Amino acid sequence: MGALSWLVLLLTHPGEFRILLQYWLWHDQRDVSVPSDHANTGWDRDTMRRCWHFLDLTSRSFAAVIKQVEDDLARVICLYYLVLRGLDTIEDDMTLPDEKKQLLLRNFHKHTLTPGWTFTESGPDEGDRQLLVEYDNVVEELRMLKPSYLDVIVDITKKMEAGMADYAHKAQTTGSVYLEKIEEYDLYCHYVAGLVGEGLSGLFSASGKEGEFLASQLELADSMGLFLQKTNIIRDFREDVDDQRYFWPREIWGDEKYGAAVGHPAFQEMKEMHLAGNEKQAEYVQSAMILNALCHATDSLDYLRLLKNQSVFNFCAIPQTMAIATLHLCFKNPDMFQRNIKIRKAEAAQLIMRSKNPRDVAYIFKEYAQKIHAKCTADDPSFIKIAAVCGRIEKWCEDQYPSFVNMATGGQAQTFDTTDVRSRVAQILDDHQRKAWLEKKREELLRTTGAATTAREKGEEATAADTFKFVAIAFTVVTVISLGSVFGIMLLLDRFT
Template sequence: MSVLSMLTLLLTHPNEFRTLVQFWMFHDSKRDISNPKEYATSGWDRESMKKCWELLDKTSRSFSAVIKELDGDLARAICLFYIVLRGLDTIEDDMTIADSIKQPLLRSFHEKTLTPGWTFDGNGPEEKDRIVLVEYDKVVEEVGRLEPGYREVIVDICHKMEIGMADYAHRASSSASSSSTPSPIYLSTIAEYDLYCHYVAGLVGEGLSRIWAASGKEAPYLGEMKELSNSMGLLLQKTNIIRDFREDADQGRFFWPREIWGRSEYIIASGVPLTPSLEKGGRVEDLYQDRTEAGRRRALYVQSGMVLDALRHATDSLDYLRLLRNQTVFNFCAIPAVMAMATLELCFANGEVFERHVKIRKAVAAKLIMNSTNPRDVAYMFRDYARAIHKKSNPADPNFIRISVACAKIEQWAEHQFPSFVHLSSDPSGSGSSSATQTLDPSDARTRIAKLAQERDLQLAKLRASVNGNGVGANGKAGGAGANANAGVDKELVLFFGGAVLLIVVMCLLVVGTVLYFAS
């Protein structure tokens, strides 16, 4: 930010100015990949890998810094994973490439990633990430140097993703060439929407989980958590699709599914006059072209339906984050997830989404980065943003009840896993210990219940100790009555099992005797 913008921020939003200053002063990078001590894992001493790091900085607006802070060789593996998928996405997004060229290129991109010296300079001059493909031979060289476990995951995910991208690109191309005035491309059903998001983001989550597991820094079973990994990816992708609506619309791309924006309940609730076109769902362009009061209401109702669909992945994402044990991996996954929730809250009931690209403020992003360090704080941030969404929800919105339920599920998850009446504080004695102490909020009614449960557990523990002979009798001698009680219990158990065995033997003899009597 420039000096003038910082001064303006100080005068208009002093709290945000303070947050940014705190972030710049105290949130230092935890790893310098250019340090000679890091060469063995970062590969900075090789020109080809140095070029890959430069490509990461040029193409990633938000992930570059957190990727570089990953432990050991994870940073290098994820850097290459990101660039490979960025190269694939650059081909799929470029509308200047003819479908006859794009199709075989997309469907064989995983092979190109293993072909030494391969590059591609056929992107349009306006394609902002074309440099990745122009310099792709450096990426190929470094992918070949990766551990086999990492390389297999990257190539496999690339192969799966390119199939979905190629199918969608072919569909868009066929529609564009079918008439002189092609209709806009959009997804029809929520299932189709989920599948598209799976190809472009869910598979990324799956690949990341498999890389975490392959590194040994996370549990091996994490690589098999495909449903949770997919939900993490879908939460981020659907948030971006909601936020980028107008930007995509200006390019003739509509990722919002017709099953949501074409619902008649939104048209009826908003009071938009019914026309033959609207009776069939209308046009997706109406969401930003119809600027009447009724049209704006309908657009916001549709938008709430999109946010509702994204919120169903929130608790799965929290479940996924709880499985992570490496701090750098947790930060890498938690920061974009929390920012997604912040973005959903910003977009919800916000008509500006249909007019321009909106994004969270830098100070908000800085605060989220500093606070996304553990599952408890992340769960509370999810909860707070869910509360904010619910607070903005309109009772006239057909989604009002469903939004309330979705937000309540996030609140329930956070309260169940991390009860809010339990407060954690670190080292109150000032001894320098890093252990945390637990205190209960005296103003919360649940504190009394928790204390009664603790007292009951303590009494049961004392009772067990006395039964096992570990208590102290009235005469002050260890053992005593406790030992006698223990002996009495053992004697009763022996008599019980002995009697049971005797009864079974007698019954068997009676049965055998009866059978022999009648048989003779």
């Protein structure tokens, strides 16, 4: 942003100006070129520098998020991302004939480990064709990864290439352009996004920054990916339709109930949704698509609760809060059918700054769910279901982070809202736990005196008197033994000299 646009912002949106200024002041970015960090970032190698460059090229904002992940994990995720990007570039390429594409896709997990492998036949319009032209850099770097990382990357590549090849084959041979069933839509999203989540979980576990169990949370990881992918698919409606890419399932947009609600027949083609006169029906389809995406929200929150590393948490949480904000932006927004819409910069900055722990993230979800619900009107065929899914998000918050607990701030302990009945129960539990903790501490203290242990082994309660008795006996025993041995040694010395 230039100085002028800062000034304009200050005058037109002072609140946003403040947020962006705070963000700019307080939010550090990791510089991967710093020499002390080279062991992690690999910046000292030409090949890795090239990889960082490609990451910046594909998406600057996403690159920044990746770089923030701690230690070497940022580099591993960078490479993982480039592999998938390479695969995606081949899948997207309409200039490649089916037979060629099939072979390329289905063997990509081998190519990606073949030293010197590059691909120069991408169509001239492919944005990331240069990545494939210089793919040998990625191969080189991948081969340096430790096996536990590489196994995850290769495993996901195998699964994803098979899925993509199937879809590409179907599209290019049958001429069917639409996804029919919601199941197909879910499966497609699984291949392109759910698997990404699965692989990331595997990498987090392999890094030791997260528990081993995380790698096996496949359903939750899948939901993380689906929530993001579906949000993008919804938001990018116009761009995709103009490019004749159709990801919305016909089971939703072609459902006659959305037509019936306005006295029209069901949509026959996706592009009808952006035509004048179809606004209301398109809005109902849009609600149904957003409802479908919102069904993954509580799974995402479940996943985020499992994380323990702060940098991994931020990496996972920020895209999720952006997604729910984007869904709110799209909900009942006719502009979405006409042009590319985006959440405002300040809103995004605020979300990044707030997405720091699972409780705050859950409350962000709740806020947006309430806003979405507030925009929903009873004429919408998805009305009741949207209320239910928003209610579910709110109930999730109450289950995991109940509102009667006021968080600890400024050195103060947490407090309970006394008007809430749950407080009384929590207070009793809290006291109980505190007592149990004190009791444990007392026992630990007694155990360090050693004597108490013997007493407990006999199954007796170690009282102060007992302890004293034991100490006295132990003292006597030790004294007697030492005196005895001194006497013995002197006796021996006496005899042999």
